[in-house]
Amino acid sequence: MQIRKARKDDIYDIHQIEKTCFSTPWGRESLESEMDYEDGIMLVACDENDRAIGYVSLRFVLDEGYMNNIAVLPEHRRNGTATALLNALAEKCREEGLSFITLEVRYGNEAAKALYSSLGYAITGKRRRFYRLPEEDALIYTLTL
Secondary structure, eight states: OEEEEOOGGGHHHHHHHHHHHOSSOOOHHHHHHHHHOTTEEEEEEEOTTSOEEEEEEEEEETTEEEEEEEEEOGGGTTSSHHHHHHHHHHHHHHHTTOSEEEEEEETTOHHHHHHHHHTTOEEEEEEEEEETTTTEEEEEEEEEO
């Protein structure tokens, strides 16, 4: 597995990951816009054929990092892909001089909560009824860099 900056030719794979992993996926145009966003980072995890199997995107405002999405295809979960993406993202954020990374996590997503906790993210808040389809609260996780 290789982690690298997302490229335009990754957009099909990223969109497929998005549609597979989320009940309300981002559209292709929105993903392309995120890829082009100057104050942001989008990384992909690629298999041996250089096909994206996971991705993460983040926008920054001043020295603050706001993670939009992270997703890994179901057949590639539980093998370190998300951990590798998050570690690479944290390194890029440090290089950019960011002070923290923050994101929302579904309250019932035990696997994600365990992953973020294991990487040093702490719960810093809660957003009531943040998610739709199904409606669910979100926990705010933050990693201080």
